[in-house]
Amino acid sequence: MIAVFWLAGQQGSGPQSQHRSFAADQLAQALQFAEDLRRRRRAGESISHVAIQSEPIDSVGEAGVADAAADYAHYKRRLDPSVPLGRASAVAAAGGRDREPPNAPHAPAAAPAGNSGAA
Numbered sequence: 001m002i003a004v005f006w007l008a009g010q011q012g013s014g015p016q017s018q019h020r021s022f023a024a025d026q027l028a029q030a031l032q033f034a035e036d037l038r039r040r041r042r043a044g045e046s047i048s049h050v051a052i053q054s055e056p057i058d059s060v061g062e063a064g065v066a067d068a069a070a071d072y073a074h075y076k077r078r079l080d081p082s083v084p085l086g087r088a089s090a091v092a093a094a095g096g097r098d099r100e101p102p103n104a105p106h107a108p109a110a111a112p113a114g115n116s117g118a119a
Contacts, residue, residue: 002030002054006037009046024054 002022007015022030034050041047 001057002027002052004030004034004037004050004052006050007048009048015046015048024057027054 001024003019004022005017005019008018009015020033022033030052034052037047037050041050
């Protein structure tokens, strides 16, 4: 299904949401309808926020079908591009620290040299 949404102003009140539905195989008609709305807006009618939305039924899955496998590893950034994702880097394995760089704002602070922490 394809839907065209828009806001249309009414005299004395704020804009009201409107929509018109089209079959999945009527994209050309939906695009033409949206363009007609935009043409009417340019002519002075109180129309705004013209948008087209489609939801191909075969492309929308049920909840949970896109959940990652238990062994999937995702990282926002790769500090060492030579190390494949999904396993710890050599630096992390050697230092026992996370993969965050030492100057990251949330990285643990290093203890000052010569300070054992004992009073």
